[in-house]
Amino acid sequence: MLLKKELGLTFKSLTYWLVILFIGAFLFMQLGSDFVSLKQPEPGRNDYGFTRTTNKEIIQRQTLHTLLQQYNNKRYNTYPFGFLKVVKPSKSDQAAIRDILERATGQSIDELNQVQSRDKITEEGQQINQTAMNEGVPIAKNYSFQSFQKDMAKIEKRIGKGSDFAEDTYLHQTIKEMNYEEAKARFQSILTEDRVSGAFARMSCDYLVIILGLVPVFIAATVVLRDKRAQSQLVISTKRISTFKLYGTRFLATILLLLLPIILFSLMPAVQSVYVAQKYQHTGDLLLFYQYILGWTLPTIVAVVGISFLITTLFNGLVSVIFQVGFWLLSLMVNGRQVVGSVGLNLMPRFNNVGSREIFEHIFSELVINRIFWFALGLICFFISCVIFDLKRKGKVLYGNLR
Known part of the structure; x- marks a missing residue:
């Protein structure tokens, strides 16, 4: 019941819908209605990329x-x-x-x-x-x-x-x-190893993590500051519900409400990948597509929401928005010159290319470590925010300072 209530409160907020509209507009501008034209290379051409x-x-x-x-x-x-x-x-x-x-x-x-x-x-x-x-x-x-x-x-x-x-x-x-043989081998790799869906998914994830590295902070900050705006802090402090249950429900609701539109918005390139695969007598894989989407984007969402919960709880204001905007710009600039296969410990791993499976295989272990790191960091920040909020409820901390 508490999760349903938190989902409803966030779902009805203007901030949430503005964020969702912004995500949708960004993806449509980047991906468009025709995501990518995958063409089989023909012999005798002068340019194969x-x-x-x-x-x-x-x-x-x-x-x-x-x-x-x-x-x-x-x-x-x-x-x-x-x-x-x-x-x-x-x-x-x-x-x-x-x-x-x-x-x-x-x-x-x-x-x-x-x-x-x-x-x-x-x-x-x-x-x-x-x-x-x-x-x-x-x-x-x-x-x-x-x-x-x-x-x-x-x-x-x-x-x-x-x-x-x-x-x-x-x-x-x-x-x-590339020569014809290399271009043909890359094309066949997209059809057979990536089943088209995998190649399309990596490109989609590249755009998704760019926007998800920033916009969740606005929803997270709104959720944490909801009690302050409603002037219900004293009421919340006297409730018998545990801090972890209250904050955990809000954290989970924020994650779910961000993940749902991502799944819906990515349906367009997912279906297109299946269509393109069929065009070349192969079978696309929607399950593979969404494995990429969840594995690639969920850690970024958890990290941004967790960090936002922590900073907003600690300072009781919109400091988290300023921090995340700065951190987002820094992360984007670090990867500015290498947009295919750039990972490290960056919040937004880049792969702005359809295909290049050999590069993906080379960075795969690094990508797994990166995604685990940010997922874990987001959870750690969330748990710390629970501790701080619990101390505030007990009157032991005021705006991040011990009384």
């Missing part, structure tokens, strides 16, 4: 090409907190980088600059042709990958953290053009 590569030679060539461009421009791009910060090097920095370029390639800067004329631009005028880049930058015969890594570390130390020459950046962002 790009894929991430771990080929050390390609990594060296592309990174050195980028270094040459930024050396010539005398401007180095860094992203220390997700925002672009252009670093203008000193004369000594330029001299050191010039030495690294010439030693790594076995050619002078003047000779290397001929590479610029061989760069090719695509029809959109934005994407540099990766094949031309790879063919244009030579690698000295005695220059090993270990030497390359040490030199890039020296460059990053000179120009600052978050540059294109950070190991995590060049190892995970180096790409190469």
Whole structure:
């Protein structure tokens, strides 16, 4: 009965419906009515897209090409907190980088600059042709990958953290053009291993965790502050119901009311994944789709709601909203340059790509640890908020301070 009452109170609140409308609008803008066009690659085409590569030679060539461009421009791009910060090097920095370029390639800067004329631009005028880049930058015969890594570390130390020459950046962002066989293999992987639904689900989860990393705080703060707004704090404090039962019911109701619209909103890409699979004579899997949805998004919801319960209970105000907005922006910026397979301990694991199962398999164990961490943290914050609220009910704590 208490859970039903809490569900009803939150369900009737204006804040809840504004949040749900915001989630729906965000997902519709990102996913649209036609989520993705999955097309079978045809032989004889010139462009099959790009894929991430771990080929050390390609990594060296592309990174050195980028270094040459930024050396010539005398401007180095860094992203220390997700925002672009252009670093203008000193004369000594330029001299050191010039030495690294010439030693790594076995050619002078003047000779290397001929590479610029061989760069090719695509029809959109934005994407540099990766094949031309790879063919244009030579690698000295005695220059090993270990030497390359040490030199890039020296460059990053000179120009600052978050540059294109950070190991995590060049190892995970180096790409190469796919040929027909590779594109066909990726397509078959989506049909057979992912059953289409898995590939669509990962993309859906990417957008979902972005919005769920923020909006639950508004509902959670409203739920915790409900008694204060209704001026019923003294009545609640004298009730015989246990603090854990009262807070636990509110916590569970908030989780359920956030999860329900997520399940409904994600029905569109879920059904589309089944339709696309049937189009290519395969069978989609709605169960697999929602396994991704629950496993990927639920920990984010629990974490944000738990943290919001704790901060709102402790400070008895909307401090949790300010905190979560700041934390959300920071989490988003940290993953700003790597949106496929970026996990770590970030609140919002990113996978903004349909397919790339090989990347997913590589990060799977890391993703599991990440999701368990945030789920557990959310529960821990909730339990601490119960303790604080119980002390407040007993008059031992006032606005987070011991009396």
